[in-house]
Amino acid sequence: MKYKSQQIAWWFFALSGVLLLLQITYGFIMAFAHLGYDGLHDLIPFNAAPATHKNLLVVWILSGFMGAAYFIIPDEAEHELISVPLAKLQFWSLAIVGVVAVIGFHLNWWEGRKFLEIPRPLDYLVVVNVLLFLYIIIMTLWKGKKRTTTSLVLTMGLLFAALLYLPGMIWFDNQTMDSFFRWWVVHLWVEGVWELIMGGILAYLLIKLTGVDREVIEKWLYVIVGLTFISGILGTGHHYYYIGTPKYWLMIGGIFSAMEPLAFLGMALFALAMYRKGEKRHPNQIALNWTLGTAIISFVGAGLLGVAHTLPAVNMYTHGTFVTAMHGHLAFWGAYGMLVLGMITYATPLMTGRKLYTAPGASYAFWLSNIGMIGMTTAFAAAGVTQVYLERKVGMDFIDTQQAMEVHFLVLIAAATLFTVGIVMFVLNFFKYGKPTDEALERA
Amino acid sequence: MLSKNQARTFFLGGTVVFFLIFLGLSWHTLAREVPKQTNAQNLTESVIRGKEIFDKNNCMGCHTIMGEGAYYAPELTKAYERKGEAYLKTVLTVKEPWAPRGRKMVAYAMSDQDANDVIAFLKWVGEADLNGFPPKPDLQSKVPVPSK
Numbered sequence: 001m002k003y004k005s006q007q008i009a010w011w012f013f014a015l016s017g018v019l020l021l022l023q024i025t026y027g028f029i030m031a032f033a034h035l036g037y038d039g040l041h042d043l044i045p046f047n048a049a050p051a052t053h054k055n056l057l058v059v060w061i062l063s064g065f066m067g068a069a070y071f072i073i074p075d076e077a078e079h080e081l082i083s084v085p086l087a088k089l090q091f092w093s094l095a096i097v098g099v100v101a102v103i104g105f106h107l108n109w110w111e112g113r114k115f116l117e118i119p120r121p122l123d124y125l126v127v128v129n130v131l132l133f134l135y136i137i138i139m140t141l142w143k144g145k146k147r148t149t150t151s152l153v154l155t156m157g158l159l160f161a162a163l164l165y166l167p168g169m170i171w172f173d174n175q176t177m178d179s180f181f182r183w184w185v186v187h188l189w190v191e192g193v194w195e196l197i198m199g200g201i202l203a204y205l206l207i208k209l210t211g212v213d214r215e216v217i218e219k220w221l222y223v224i225v226g227l228t229f230i231s232g233i234l235g236t237g238h239h240y241y242y243i244g245t246p247k248y249w250l251m252i253g254g255i256f257s258a259m260e261p262l263a264f265l266g267m268a269l270f271a272l273a274m275y276r277k278g279e280k281r282h283p284n285q286i287a288l289n290w291t292l293g294t295a296i297i298s299f300v301g302a303g304l305l306g307v308a309h310t311l312p313a314v315n316m317y318t319h320g321t322f323v324t325a326m327h328g329h330l331a332f333w334g335a336y337g338m339l340v341l342g343m344i345t346y347a348t349p350l351m352t353g354r355k356l357y358t359a360p361g362a363s364y365a366f367w368l369s370n371i372g373m374i375g376m377t378t379a380f381a382a383a384g385v386t387q388v389y390l391e392r393k394v395g396m397d398f399i400d401t402q403q404a405m406e407v408h409f410l411v412l413i414a415a416a417t418l419f420t421v422g423i424v425m426f427v428l429n430f431f432k433y434g435k436p437t438d439e440a441l442e443r444a
Numbered sequence: 445m446l447s448k449n450q451a452r453t454f455f456l457g458g459t460v461v462f463f464l465i466f467l468g469l470s471w472h473t474l475a476r477e478v479p480k481q482t483n484a485q486n487l488t489e490s491v492i493r494g495k496e497i498f499d500k501n502n503c504m505g506c507h508t509i510m511g512e513g514a515y516y517a518p519e520l521t522k523a524y525e526r527k528g529e530a531y532l533k534t535v536l537t538v539k540e541p542w543a544p545r546g547r548k549m550v551a552y553a554m555s556d557q558d559a560n561d562v563i564a565f566l567k568w569v570g571e572a573d574l575n576g577f578p579p580k581p582d583l584q585s586k587v588p589v590p591s592k
Contacts, residue, residue, distance in 0.1 A: 047504075105502075173487055180473070226458045393581055394584055
């Protein structure tokens with residue numbers, strides 16, 4: 001690695017870490033409100049908290065993806081990024097749009113459509129920002145010496161993610177049509193094109209960490225992203241069961257959603273097989289933990305816990321309950337959270353020239369955050385199943401049900417505290433590395 | 445054994461074929477079925493304005509509607525049928541925060557017209573055919589009633 005422009009990735013990773021901590025803060029605000037401690041209500045009305053929590057999630061993951069792309073593309077294309085000042089401009093505009101959006105949520109400035117709450121004027125800025133990012137990446141690839149499968153899959157994922165943001169910006173008078181296209185963005189992102197990005201980053205990390213031949217890894221990368229799209233595109237149907245769309249989606253969504261875990265299973269088996277096959281023992285073992293961890297936890301969280309409630313007969317009762325939160329948390333953490341943290345763990349020592357990956361903090365961060373998140377998922381599952389039975393099956397009143405669920409939020413807060421300790425250690429460790437240097441990258 | 449070229453064909457071919465099927469089904473759903481299932485002819489100006497007010501205040505940040513949103517406050521799909529117009533109007537126009545058993549809602553203190561529009565929107569949502577959602581509590585009849 002000898003490309004000085006890769007350093008720009010550090011800024012995106014730093015932003016990711018800070019926003020992740022802020023996202024967690026809003027998670028706690030919501031969990032305490034569920035227990036009746038809503039003292040912040042006048043300052044942060046409850047509806048501002050999930051909007052902030054989810055949008056921060058999207059921004060920190062996207063910032064991580066962008067950082068990853070700025071690190072990977074020069075290395076794969078064997079060419080410096082075409083312009084570092086443009087990349088810096090793109091970084092600051094991303095950070096500013098993110099901060100303005102979050103402040104706006106607290107002042108009742110939003111669009112109020114789940115996941116797409118960002119108000120319209122900021123939507124346009126997001127589009128400009130992403131176009132600038134794509135311009136830098138695609139031109140670097142164009143001018144580069146090599147166009148590897150890994151870099152193409154990664155870029156294709158980023159490009160499609162940008163295109164799929166657009167259907168979410170169309171205004172519909174009909175709530176059902178509005179929802180229909182909202183899932184084009186949300187589902188086709190997280191169960192479609194983001195998996196291309198995931199596949200690309202995972203392939204890169206496996207090539208670097210296991211030393212297995214690129215041709216073998218990239219061949220399987222195609223098979224996995226193929227499975228993702230074959231199951232995931234029509235799998236969108238599981239969002240079209242009960243929103244005013246025809247009944248054939250029950251069958252289509254049911255069948256293709258049941259196939260969706262296959263792509264994640266493929267990813268997990270692939271990562272483990274490459275790890276076993278690899279003869280190289282890379283010194284950064286903790287980066288390998290995150291890499292294998294992301295492949296395995298995404299299979300459990302996104303694959304298994306997803307299919308646990310996508311059968312139409314089950315979803316009839318679980319739709320719009322905490323069962324969704326159970327799946328959502330482990331899926332995002334496994335597939336995208338751990339992936340970004342893995343990429344940061346791999347790239348930071350190379351950019352800064354310091355090898356803090358052997359520090360105990362790095363290992364604690366990995367284990368505490370994962371154990372904490374599994375505990376949180378279990379608490380959400382208990383809350384969700386309680387809600388399904390009491391409210392949906394027995395017909396108890398909403399508030400009575402919520403009060404019966406309170407104990408599970410205590411467990412949630414305990415597990416989330418463990419998770420938070422892990423993440424704080426991760427972020428502290430990241431900043432302890434210091435800023436990247438030209439010399440470090442030349443040596444790397 | 446599978447070659448890299450075959451793997452690429454599998455990926456590109458599979459993606460294109462399934463995306464085309466998805467586009468076709470989406471067209472059929474939106475152009476032919478959704479207007480019927482959601483009674484699109486009843487989308488009056490008041491209903492549309494109601495949706496705008498609903499979105500502008502991020503009601504989905506606490507409630508679910510058609511099962512989508514957050515889980516802090518009750519499902520609203522059948523709110524009109526369940527609670528009736530007078531109740532909904534009070535909740536939307538009251539100047540003090542509505543807080544049934546302590547769970548607070550923002551006091552929106554809406555004008556009469558805004559409240560009527562939101563109620564019209566909720567009524568329209570409640571009349572849409574959502575393939576049986578929200579479900580009827582199927583275990584209710586099995587809960588033993590204690591003898592007095």
